[in-house]
Amino acid sequence: xxxxxxxxxxxxxxxxxxxxxxxxxxxxxxxxxxxxxxxxxxxxxxxxxxxxxxxxxxxxxxxxxxxxxxxxxxxxxxxxxxxxxxxxxxxxxxxxxxxxxxxxxxxxxxxxxxxxxxxxxxxxxxxxxxxxxxxxxxxxxxxxxxxxxxxxxxxxxxxxxxxxxxxxxxxxxxxxxxxxxxxxxxxxxxxxxxxxxxxxxxxxxxxxxxxxxxxxxxxxxxxxxxxxxxxxxxxxxxxxxxxxxxxxxxxxxxxxxxxxxxxxxxxxxxxxxxxxxxxxxxxxxxxxxxxxxxxxxxxxxxxxxxxxxxxxxxxxxxxxxxxxxxxxxxxxxxxxxxxxxxxxxxxxxxxxxxxxxxxxxxxxxxxxxxxxxxxxxxxxxxxxxxxxxxxxxxxxxxxxxxxxxxxxxxxxx
Ligand SMILES: *Cc1c(COP(=O)(O)O)cnc(C)c1O
Numbered sequence: 362x363x364x365x366x367x368x369x370x371x372x373x374x375x376x377x378x379x380x381x382x383x384x385x386x387x388x389x390x391x392x393x394x395x396x397x398x399x400x401x402x403x404x405x406x407x408x409x410x411x412x413x414x415x416x417x418x419x420x421x422x423x424x425x426x427x428x429x430x431x432x433x434x435x436x437x438x439x440x441x442x443x444x445x446x447x448x449x450x451x452x453x454x455x456x457x458x459x460x461x462x463x464x465x466x467x468x469x470x471x472x473x474x475x476x477x478x479x480x481x482x483x484x485x486x487x488x489x490x491x492x493x494x495x496x497x498x499x500x501x502x503x504x505x506x507x508x509x510x511x512x513x514x515x516x517x518x519x520x521x522x523x524x525x526x527x528x529x530x531x532x533x534x535x536x537x538x539x540x541x542x543x544x545x546x547x548x549x550x551x552x553x554x555x556x557x558x559x560x561x562x563x564x565x566x567x568x569x570x571x572x573x574x575x576x577x578x579x580x581x582x583x584x585x586x587x588x589x590x591x592x593x594x595x596x597x598x599x600x601x602x603x604x605x606x607x608x609x610x611x612x613x614x615x616x617x618x619x620x621x622x623x624x625x626x627x628x629x630x631x632x633x634x635x636x637x638x639x640x641x642x643x644x645x646x647x648x649x650x651x652x653x654x655x656x657x658x659x660x661x662x663x664x665x666x667x668x669x670x671x672x673x674x675x676x677x678x679x680x681x682x683x684x685x686x687x688x689x690x691x692x693x694x695x696x697x698x699x700x701x702x703x704x705x706x707x708x709x710x711x712x713x714x715x716x717x718x719x720x721x722x723x724x725x726x727x728x729x730x731x732x733x734x735x736x737x738x739x740x741x742x743x744x745x746x747x748x749x750x751x752x753x754x755x756x757x758x759x760x761x762x763x764x765x766x767x768x769x770x771x772x773x774x
Pocket of ligand 1: 479
């Protein structure tokens with residue numbers, strides 16, 4: 362029998378929600394593999410390779426592979442005052458909307474928003490320390506994840522790394538000596554977001570570093586905005602441990618801080634440089650800023666998140682709502698789902714934040730490894746597997762998605 366034509370095979374897939382050229386690709390691949398019958402599977406494979414929603418049942422709240430903090434993003438197809446000053450009718454700055462709200466929240470004199478925290482660190486170094494020395498403790502020369510290594514970023518930015526102290530102990534005198542020898546442009550502290558050094562350790566506080574008269578930059582990474590957590594009715598949760606916050610780090614003398622917006626801030630992927638206005642301005646005026654600037658979609662989502670903080674409405678920030686859901690509520694959701702054994706679990710923030718801190722949680726345990734079948738569901742469900750047991754942690758699942766989880770489990774049995 363002659364194989365079907367690519368066109369007729371592609372037309373037979375028209376019920377699949379993909380544009381015709383991609384259906385043609387699927388048909389062509391199937392025919393060239395000598396398996397025209399696999400065209401439908403090929404088309405479904407193409408469809409599932411597109412960016413789309415997934416249900417995070419891993420118990421890792423800020424799962425980098427699952428997009429970190431969940432957040433709704435949308436904007437109407439309308440012009441905005443992105444770079445237009447409505448007061449004067451002349452050109453404005455995209456750094457005066459969300460950035461001003463970040464200042465209001467943190468007490469920073471000024472702030473600038475870039476695409477992520479890696480860009481924030483790169484921009485700070487390029488703008489303030491090109492061809493000059495930056496002192497960093499040997500205990501903080503780390504890889505944050507995904508290949509973001511502090512020494513590499515420093516090299517790319519054109520700043521010269523001066524290693525200070527030892528892996529476990531770095532004292533003020535070590536920084537002072539480094540500055541005297543190398544005339545440091547910056548003293549930089551990198552928050553150990555994804556590791557912990559314990560035992561015989563000593564680090565130098567921001568407050569004492571600030572006494573050396575060199576600008577102090579703190580890469581906080583996680584972006585906890587204020588130690589008091591006034592946006593939570595219950596106040597600061599114990600699982601935050603010793604996590605430092607942006608506002609207090611600036612108060613203790615940091616000249617600049619950098620942080621991610623899609624970690625503990627619970628906003629869109631973006632990065633912030635906040636602090637002294639002359640330093641922020643030097644960053645904002647650097648040519649790299651053009652390459653690092655986010656678009657209106659992100660700035661709008663960031664503005665919405667900042668406004669929620671100012672309203673003290675943590676419940677409207679999905680990350681905080683999920684993190685603070687009482688375990689009793691998770692247990693009753695698990696019971697109501699009736700798809701397996703209701704169990705207590707431990708969730709965590711993840712995404713390179715709060716290493717070692719766990720959040721009591723609950724979910725459902727199902728015998729066997731059904732993770733593949735759960736991923737195959739219409740809305741994929743991503744679960745954890747331990748020793749041939751699948752665990753669906755409900756702390757990271759939106760309650761509105763419980764029925765989709767139930768359907769995914771039912772279809773996998
Ligand atoms: C996460 C993190 C970064 C990288 O942030 P991205 O927004 O992912 O680029 C940099 N520094 C620290 C300390 C971090 O925790």
